[in-house]
Structure formats: C-alpha cells, structure tokens
Amino acid sequence: MKNVLLIEDDAVLRENTAELLELANYKVTTAANGIIGLEMAKQHAPDIIVCDIMMPELDGYGVLNGLSKKDETKYIPFIFLSAKTERQDVRKGMDLGADDYITKPFNEDELISAIESRLAKVSILKDLRVTKTENEENRDDNELRTLSDLKNFFDDNGTLFSLSKDEIIYSEGQNSNYIYLVIKGVVKCHKLDQQGKELTTALHKEDDLFGYTSFTQNIPYQETATAIKAVELVGISKNELKQVLNSNHKLTLELIQLLTDDISGVKNQLLQMAYSSVNKKTAVTILKFAEKLNRKPEDPIKISRNDLASVAGIATETLIRTMSNFKKQGLIEVEGRNIRILDLEGLQEIS
Numbered sequence: 001m002k003n004v005l006l007i008e009d010d011a012v013l014r015e016n017t018a019e020l021l022e023l024a025n026y027k028v029t030t031a032a033n034g035i036i037g038l039e040m041a042k043q044h045a046p047d048i049i050v051c052d053i054m055m056p057e058l059d060g061y062g063v064l065n066g067l068s069k070k071d072e073t074k075y076i077p078f079i080f081l082s083a084k085t086e087r088q089d090v091r092k093g094m095d096l097g098a099d100d101y102i103t104k105p106f107n108e109d110e111l112i113s114a115i116e117s118r119l120a121k122v123s124i125l126k127d128l129r130v131t132k133t134e135n136e137e138n139r140d141d142n143e144l145r146t147l148s149d150l151k152n153f154f155d156d157n158g159t160l161f162s163l164s165k166d167e168i169i170y171s172e173g174q175n176s177n178y179i180y181l182v183i184k185g186v187v188k189c190h191k192l193d194q195q196g197k198e199l200t201t202a203l204h205k206e207d208d209l210f211g212y213t214s215f216t217q218n219i220p221y222q223e224t225a226t227a228i229k230a231v232e233l234v235g236i237s238k239n240e241l242k243q244v245l246n247s248n249h250k251l252t253l254e255l256i257q258l259l260t261d262d263i264s265g266v267k268n269q270l271l272q273m274a275y276s277s278v279n280k281k282t283a284v285t286i287l288k289f290a291e292k293l294n295r296k297p298e299d300p301i302k303i304s305r306n307d308l309a310s311v312a313g314i315a316t317e318t319l320i321r322t323m324s325n326f327k328k329q330g331l332i333e334v335e336g337r338n339i340r341i342l343d344l345e346g347l348q349e350i351s
Helices: 011-023 034-044 060-068 087-095 108-138 147-157 238-247 249-275 278-293 305-312 316-328 344-350
Strands: 003-007 027-031 048-052 078-082 100-103 159-163 168-170 178-184 187-192 198-204 224-227 231-237 332-335 338-341
Touching: 003 011, 003 034, 011 027, 011 108, 027 034, 034 048, 034 060, 048 060, 048 108, 060 078, 060 087, 078 108, 100 108, 147 178, 147 231, 147 238, 147 249, 159 178, 178 238, 198 278, 198 305, 231 238, 238 249, 278 305, 278 316, 278 338, 278 344, 305 316, 316 332
Parallel strands: 003 027, 003 048, 048 078, 078 100
Antiparallel strands: 159 231, 168 224, 178 231, 187 198, 187 224, 332 338
C-alpha cells in the first residue's frame, strides 16, 4: 500500500480528500500546515506528497523548496493542490520542481489519475536505475569503450614492426592488411599528383593511429607511408579489428569521430594550401614539423626540403628562398638539413 502525505490547511477539504484516497486503497498521512508537513515528510518518507499552495506558516512553495534541500526527500513525487489557476502560479510551481498541478475544485478521477501516473513514473525510473546498475556490475571488464582502450589493445595484441629512416611501411595501391599505432618515431603519409610531385597528406607521431583506409572493406591503401626517422609500430589486422568493433559498439563511435577530425584536418590543409601566402605556408609547415618531431619547439628539425615543400604545397625552390628570408629575419637557423626555430612567436605571427 502506497503512502500519501496530504498537506492542506482547510480541515474539511483535508478530511474529505484523505477519505477519498483511503477508499482508493492508499495509506494517508495528513498535515494541517506546511511546517508540519515538511517535518512529516522528513520523518516518514511518503511515496508521494499532495500539497496545497496557500497556507499559513509555510506555503506550498516553501514546502517544496525545503524538500529539495534534503537528499532523502528531494526525489519524492510532489503534486500541488490549489484554487489558484493563473498561468504564472502554475509556471512557478513547475519551475520549482513540482511533478503536477491540480486546481480546486477537482474530482476523484482527476486526483487519483495524477497520483497513479506519478507513482508509475517513479517505479519505471527505479527499474531503469536497477537495470543500469546490474548492467554495470555485469559489464565485461575487457570491453573496449574508448580510443585509449583500443590503443592498449594494440599494445597487448598487435604485431611489432621496426623500420629504419626512409623505409616504406606500405605503398599506395597495396592491399590494406594492417592498421597501425605509432609507438616511437614519426611517419609521413604522401601521394604523387599527376605531374609526379609528392604531396604530404599527413604526419603521424607517437600514439597516433594510421592506415585506416577502410575498417571493413578490402580497399587498397590510398597513400604511401614512410618512416621519417626510425619508427616502431604495432599493427592489427583489419579482420581482427573488425571483430573488435563488432563487439564494442561504443568504440566504433570513437573511431567515427577520429575519422571526422581527420577529414576536417585535411580540408583545412587544402584550404591553407590554396589561399595562404608563401610565407604563411612555410611558417605553418615548420611549426607543424616542430610539433610532430620535437619534444621542444626550439630543438632542431632534421627534415628534407622536399618534405617541407610537399607539406606546404609549394615548389622546393620557393621554399628555400622563403627560408633564406626567415633566416635573415632571425626567425630560424639553418645548418645543412637541420632547422632550428629562433623566434617562435615571430613564426606564429606569420602563421
């Protein structure tokens, strides 16, 4: 039997409403004003509260506010009962957190229906909480849910590859058997355009995933991947990764977001190549390589001019001239293939 706390200052209405609820098979506790009702709610924890608004001592709004401050009472379903029908009063009650609002005079069916629907809602929410708790308790600890989980899976189960500087990891057009995680070093992905000019499409540093032309279809690699310097990789076969994704749906959403971010990055790179000045393209590219290759921006970058030019999307000769100007301005220092940033803020302003 469900317990209803009825808070009503009108003695006749309180007794009549209590009798009505008892005949509907509810256990009823009554209070003559808001202060008494608030204390009874704290002491007895009723299943639902029906409360008048206009009362001496403490009105219905005050009762609801007091209940909301206690963890043991703030989730008790609460129905306002009042003769006030103005829209602003209804709005105020609902904004405070009331579950329903019944105006006087009311009939038996209206009151009982409101109480039953609120109790049913509480029961449903309780069942959902129980189910959620059970699912969490029964959840497989081996379930992969994030990209970090997937990278740990690569570390634990992947095949290790060690490659020397300039060694090709895979070539454009080859069957895409593996997806890779960079453990150490930097990988350059690149393509050749119709004129045979190399275009760097991506740089991958430690903890980056690459090689995912398709997670499910046998689509060849769409670019070539080369070690800029000695690298260590772990690879997972596409078939094995497909099984992992089939069993870990949350992880699939994470990978979709990764692909979305990659597409956005490529789009921004293409826009930059199309519309940026030569100085800006060169500055951005130097900063990008510094980020990928170095722990600190001021450490020297050892990179070929062709690689720099292909990422910047400009001719190698143009890049060399621009770097000479940067050197004269004191922005960088160039010794052979080594480039050292002398004025980081200056380069950032250009970019």
